[in-house]
Amino acid sequence: MSTAISCSGLVKTFGPLRALDGLDLEIATGEVHGFLGPNGAGKTVTMRVLLGLLRANSGSVTLLGGDPWADAVDLHRRLAYVPGDTNLWPNLTGGEVIDILGDLRGGLDPHRRADLVERFDLDPRKKSRTYSKGNRQKVALVAALASDAELLILDEPTSGLDPLMEAVFQDCILAARDEGRTVMLSSHILAEVERLCDRVTIIRQGRTVQSGTLSELRHLTRTTISATTREPSDSLEHLAGVHDVRHSDGQITFDVDSDALDPVVRALAELGVHSLTSHPPTLEELFLRHYGDELADLDVAPPVDPGARSDEATRS
Amino acid sequence: MIAFAGTGRLVRLVVRRDRMRLSLWLVLLGVIIVSSAASLPPVYPDQADIDNYVELFGDNPALVAFAGPGYGFDDPNLGVILVNETQLWACVGVALMSIFLLTRHTRAEEDVERAEHIRSAPVGRHAPTAAAIVVVASANLALAVVCAAGFIALGYQVAGSLALAGSFVAVGWVFTGVTAVSAQLASSARGTLGLAAAVLGASFVLRAVGDIGDNALRWLSPIGWAQSVRAFAEEAWWALAACLVASIALLLVATWLTTHRDLGSGILPQRLGSPVASPGLRRPLGLAMRLQRGAVVGWLAGMFLTGVVYGSIGNDVEQMIEDNPTYADFLAQLEGASITDSFFTTSFTMLALLSGGFAISSALRLRAEEGAGRVEPLLAGSLSRTTWALSHLTITLVGTVLVVAAAGLGVGAAHAVTTGDAAQVPRLAGAALATVPGVLVLSAIAVLLFGWLPRAALATWAALGVAVVVGILGELLRLPDWSRSLSPFHHVPALPAEDVAWLPLALLLALAGAIAAAGLVGFSRRDLRTA
Numbered sequence: 066m067s068t069a070i071s072c073s074g075l076v077k078t079f080g081p082l083r084a085l086d087g088l089d090l091e092i093a094t095g096e097v098h099g100f101l102g103p104n105g106a107g108k109t110v111t112m113r114v115l116l117g118l119l120r121a122n123s124g125s126v127t128l129l130g131g132d133p134w135a136d137a138v139d140l141h142r143r144l145a146y147v148p149g150d151t152n153l154w155p156n157l158t159g160g161e162v163i164d165i166l167g168d169l170r171g172g173l174d175p176h177r178r179a180d181l182v183e184r185f186d187l188d189p190r191k192k193s194r195t196y197s198k199g200n201r202q203k204v205a206l207v208a209a210l211a212s213d214a215e216l217l218i219l220d221e222p223t224s225g226l227d228p229l230m231e232a233v234f235q236d237c238i239l240a241a242r243d244e245g246r247t248v249m250l251s252s253h254i255l256a257e258v259e260r261l262c263d264r265v266t267i268i269r270q271g272r273t274v275q276s277g278t279l280s281e282l283r284h285l286t287r288t289t290i291s292a293t294t295r296e297p298s299d300s301l302e303h304l305a306g307v308h309d310v311r312h313s314d315g316q317i318t319f320d321v322d323s324d325a326l327d328p329v330v331r332a333l334a335e336l337g338v339h340s341l342t343s344h345p346p347t348l349e350e351l352f353l354r355h356y357g358d359e360l361a362d363l364d365v366a367p368p369v370d371p372g373a374r375s376d377e378a379t380r381s
Numbered sequence: 382m383i384a385f386a387g388t389g390r391l392v393r394l395v396v397r398r399d400r401m402r403l404s405l406w407l408v409l410l411g412v413i414i415v416s417s418a419a420s421l422p423p424v425y426p427d428q429a430d431i432d433n434y435v436e437l438f439g440d441n442p443a444l445v446a447f448a449g450p451g452y453g454f455d456d457p458n459l460g461v462i463l464v465n466e467t468q469l470w471a472c473v474g475v476a477l478m479s480i481f482l483l484t485r486h487t488r489a490e491e492d493v494e495r496a497e498h499i500r501s502a503p504v505g506r507h508a509p510t511a512a513a514i515v516v517v518a519s520a521n522l523a524l525a526v527v528c529a530a531g532f533i534a535l536g537y538q539v540a541g542s543l544a545l546a547g548s549f550v551a552v553g554w555v556f557t558g559v560t561a562v563s564a565q566l567a568s569s570a571r572g573t574l575g576l577a578a579a580v581l582g583a584s585f586v587l588r589a590v591g592d593i594g595d596n597a598l599r600w601l602s603p604i605g606w607a608q609s610v611r612a613f614a615e616e617a618w619w620a621l622a623a624c625l626v627a628s629i630a631l632l633l634v635a636t637w638l639t640t641h642r643d644l645g646s647g648i649l650p651q652r653l654g655s656p657v658a659s660p661g662l663r664r665p666l667g668l669a670m671r672l673q674r675g676a677v678v679g680w681l682a683g684m685f686l687t688g689v690v691y692g693s694i695g696n697d698v699e700q701m702i703e704d705n706p707t708y709a710d711f712l713a714q715l716e717g718a719s720i721t722d723s724f725f726t727t728s729f730t731m732l733a734l735l736s737g738g739f740a741i742s743s744a745l746r747l748r749a750e751e752g753a754g755r756v757e758p759l760l761a762g763s764l765s766r767t768t769w770a771l772s773h774l775t776i777t778l779v780g781t782v783l784v785v786a787a788a789g790l791g792v793g794a795a796h797a798v799t800t801g802d803a804a805q806v807p808r809l810a811g812a813a814l815a816t817v818p819g820v821l822v823l824s825a826i827a828v829l830l831f832g833w834l835p836r837a838a839l840a841t842w843a844a845l846g847v848a849v850v851v852g853i854l855g856e857l858l859r860l861p862d863w864s865r866s867l868s869p870f871h872h873v874p875a876l877p878a879e880d881v882a883w884l885p886l887a888l889l890l891a892l893a894g895a896i897a898a899a900g901l902v903g904f905s906r907r908d909l910r911t912a
Binding site: 113116117118119120137138139141142144145146148150151152153154155156157158160161162163164165166168169170171188189190191192194195205208218 | 492568569571651652653654655656657658662663668671672675753754755757758759760761762763764765906907908909
């Protein structure tokens with residue numbers, strides 16, 4: 066499989082601040098790649114380096130086989146970008162902005178443009194200054210999605226969109242993947258990333274902390290098990306690899322390290338199982354584990370059962 | 382009174398946010414007005430000089446249009462000259478201050494959705510507007526107090542000084558009210574500025590026509606009311622009361638309108654635009670033209686009118702200098718040239734400095750677009766940095782030529798009318814164009830700073846400041862010769878008083894080109910900086 070984006074050891078400093086501190090990133094052609102990290106982790110800076118808007122201090126970057134700084138103009142014919150905070154010219158209409166941006170990507174397919182404008186429920190005759198944040202975001206999304214770009218770089222593209230528009234967006238991204246386009250998607254909405262992304266990269270303080278498919282990442286962490294048993298289940302608490310035990314209404318819920326799953330399930334079976342549910346860690350749980358120490362510093366308790374709802378929704 | 386809850390805290394917020402901006406407006410306007418007042422006594426030391434002034438200025442329609450009706454010219458004193466020289470422009474100045482500041486703290490806050498933070502707090506419906514009005518009205522009052530104190534300290538009569546300063550605050554308050562109403566009608570800050578500025582423009586024109594024809598049209602203009610206070614000419618104080626009543630009425634209307642619209646919307650309907658971009662707009666140059674169109678048109682009109690003012694007095698200059706030789710200090714001292722042509726040479730330098738305002742702000746549009754994050758999506762498309770920058774700079778170049786030419790046309794047209802010699806139009810318009818290379822050097826400096834020190838790009842205005850100081854005040858301040866050569870306009874041939882010299886023009890153009898090119902090199906090598 067060929068590579069659409071490859072960064073290694075990327076460093077970008079702004080004065081004393083090291084915004085990127087040796088970042089590594091591999092995005093294969095044709096995949097939808099989730100790019101996650103807390104605010105200030107360096108997601109937007111990375112994207113700006115990939116677009117040749119910022120020049121990295123050191124490290125190597127390849128984008129669509131070229132150098133994003135030196136070959137910016139040629140490479141940009143093949144990609145479309147949606148910034149996280151879309152600023153439009155206040156006195157131009159949304160439709161005018163879509164065409165201006167679209168023409169810079171080699172023109173838009175008029176049918177697709179009309180279709181997207183309708184699906185996103187956007188009035189292209191209104192001046193940009195009257196648009197809400199969500200509508201400004203739609204303008205940028207239509208301009209990007211109606212193009213023939215082979216690579217889409219999307220920086221938190223759904224912030225400000227309502228759930229209905231969010232669903233339209235997800236359909237568009239899945240369609241783009243089916244067309245063989247590559248998508249780099251930074252997002253805070255983990256359910257969206259779980260639904261759309263083949264692989265994810267999690268970064269923090271300018272460094273990559275984890276990268277892989279969701280199942281690979283899950284393997285590295287814990288599975289959540291809830292059970293009711295005939296015998297008292299207190300003995301489970303002391304098994305190796307069992308964490309965060311909660312009791313309620315005679316039901317026990319706990320997290321298990323993946324490599325301790327086998328002995329724990331055996332011990333559970335000994336107790337006589339009435340009911341049992343287990344689910345793999347949600348992306349939100351993965352995320353919280355990586356930032357858990359930051360949360361602890363901030364004295365914020367992680368949610369008791371994070372992501373269970375979205376997990377069921379996406380797996381049904 | 383619950384609708385005004387929190388006004389006091391919001392007043393402090395407005396003052397805190399704008400302490401620099403408010404100080405700048407007040408200091409700038411105060412210094413200009415009081416120093417104009419200070420400059421008059423040496424120029425008109427005795428009654429004969431005052432009588433000469435009145436004789437020259439009394440019945441020139443162009444001067445009446447741009448100075449005022451000349452109340453008290455039948456029995457003139459120095460105060461009457463002070464009114465004629467400062468009142469109209471000070472009124473326009475305070476009106477602009479009120480319009481900009483009030484818009485900034487009312488409608489503009491709604492545009493960026495900051496008003497919602499405020500209104501969601503325990504703050505009354507009218508409190509944000511009331512706070513802005515309190516601050517702007519106080520700023521007007523403070524300016525008037527400073528001016529009155531200055532006039533009196535300079536020895537002008539007390540009653541006249543108070544009446545003149547009172548006319549400033551009266552106009553300021555009326556336009557505070559006008560802007561408060563506009564902010565309710567328009568659906569954006571831009572629309573508010575446009576509406577309020579249109580009212581100001583109409584007020585200016587109505588009183589100009591009324592003053593020239595000595596008819597009732599002047600009573601349609603708040604500036605006309607304020608002038609009718611007849612400062613230094615048997616004051617008629619009721620005129621100020623009329624302004625006060627009008628401003629209170631406007632504020633009541635604004636308050637009523639506030640309760641009849643939603644936050645963020647306007648009373649006037651929002652016009653819809655084109656759902657697709659025209660072919661021209663799809664090219665970078667077309668986009669740049671669209672973005673700068675309004676500014677270019679505004680500058681063209683403004684510079685043409687300013688040119689008309691200069692042109693209209695060209696024919697009187699010789700007489701003026703004969704009557705009062707101190708004027709000669711203001712003119713370029715050129716051997717072998719007529720006084721009229723020397724006056725036009727000086728005028729073209731002034732007009733070129735004003736045009737520098739356009740040239741710099743147009744070139745700084747690059748930085749404004751970058752800072753607002755609007756370049757990023759363009760450069761993320763297949764547009765090179767240089768192409769993008771050149772699209773805007775093309776507008777700067779063409780716009781500068783047009784703006785300077787408009788000023789020259791204004792001078793030429795007015796001079797042609799007063800002398801009956803149509804050949805003056807091309808002669809003077811052509812002479813004005815000689816300053817273009819000097820103006821372009823200023824925009825080139827803007828590009829240089831934009832490319833290498835984007836955060837300091839606004840410092841380009843300091844370059845204009847230097848050119849103003851050494852170019853206009855150099856003679857009066859007796860600055861050393863080398864300092865005057867700092868201004869690009871020092872190297873421009875002194876047309877029409879002297880013959881055209883092509884070499885300095887070519888060198889200035891080359892210099893501007895080289896500086897701008899260096900700036901573009903810097904831009905193509907640096908990081909994009911948003912905000």
